[in-house]
Amino acid sequence: MTNVCENGNAKKILIVSYSYSGNTHRIAKEIRMAVGGDSYTIFPWQPYPMEFSELLRQVKEEVKTKYRPRLLPVNVVSANYDIIFAGSPNWCGTIAPPLYSWLYYSKLDGKIILPFVSHCGGTQGDIQKDISRLCPKSEVRETLYVLDSTLDDGRTFPDLLARWLEKNQIPHKKKGKENDDKRLV
Numbered sequence: 001m002t003n004v005c006e007n008g009n010a011k012k013i014l015i016v017s018y019s020y021s022g023n024t025h026r027i028a029k030e031i032r033m034a035v036g037g038d039s040y041t042i043f044p045w046q047p048y049p050m051e052f053s054e055l056l057r058q059v060k061e062e063v064k065t066k067y068r069p070r071l072l073p074v075n076v077v078s079a080n081y082d083i084i085f086a087g088s089p090n091w092c093g094t095i096a097p098p099l100y101s102w103l104y105y106s107k108l109d110g111k112i113i114l115p116f117v118s119h120c121g122g123t124q125g126d127i128q129k130d131i132s133r134l135c136p137k138s139e140v141r142e143t144l145y146v147l148d149s150t151l152d153d154g155r156t157f158p159d160l161l162a163r164w165l166e167k168n169q170i171p172h173k174k175k176g177k178e179n180d181d182k183r184l185v
């Protein structure tokens with residue numbers, strides 16, 4: 001577990017994510033390589049349909065009703081962490097219901113939440129606002145929106161990630177470089 005220091009106080013990092021088709025997990029993996037910490041994958045109890053029109057119909061309904069799906073047993077204690085990176089695909093302009101459930105049921109008061117989403121260039125929504133509503137006693141920072149088609153070009157995503165981490169004063173290791181580990185959160 002990597003500790004980020006703020007005035008000598010250790011900050012513990014958790015990277016939690018849900019991914020339907022793998023893109024968000026790729027982002028989570030890069031974040032972990034850059035900042036360290038622990039990572040955790042969310043799984044809904046009932047997997048989502050494979051067929052797109054069925055999936056879309058279900059997701060639209062769940063988003064509209066703010067449905068909180070049951071998750072597979074969660075074996076992470078959010079109380080042990082100070083900074084939570086929370087990732088999801090963008091589904092209908094917001095986070096996917098499994099992350100919604102996890103955020104809703106975890107005790108995140110007083111924690112810093114850094115949302116990140118994978119998307120295809122459609123409706124962006126305001127994910128920072130959605131999570132702030134869900135976790136009103138957390139400090140929810142600006143969302144990292146990653147266009148999924150840029151994940152493979154080797155340049156756009158690493159640059160975007162580095163800028164976002166710098167803006168949030170999160171010490172991070174740049175690809176192929178030493179950890180510039182001296183700043184504050």
Ligand SMILES: Cc1cc2nc3c(=O)[nH]c(=O)nc-3n(C[C@H](O)[C@H](O)[C@H](O)COP(=O)(O)O)c2cc1C
Binds near residue numbers: 022055119121124
């Ligand atoms: C049901 C559904 C709804 C989606 N809604 C949006 C959307 O509103 N805006 C957008 O940009 N992309 C949307 N997408 C595209 C996904 O966000 C995108 O493919 C993302 O990279 C998938 O991430 P994943 O591989 O982690 O599941 C949607 C995809 C699905 C399956």
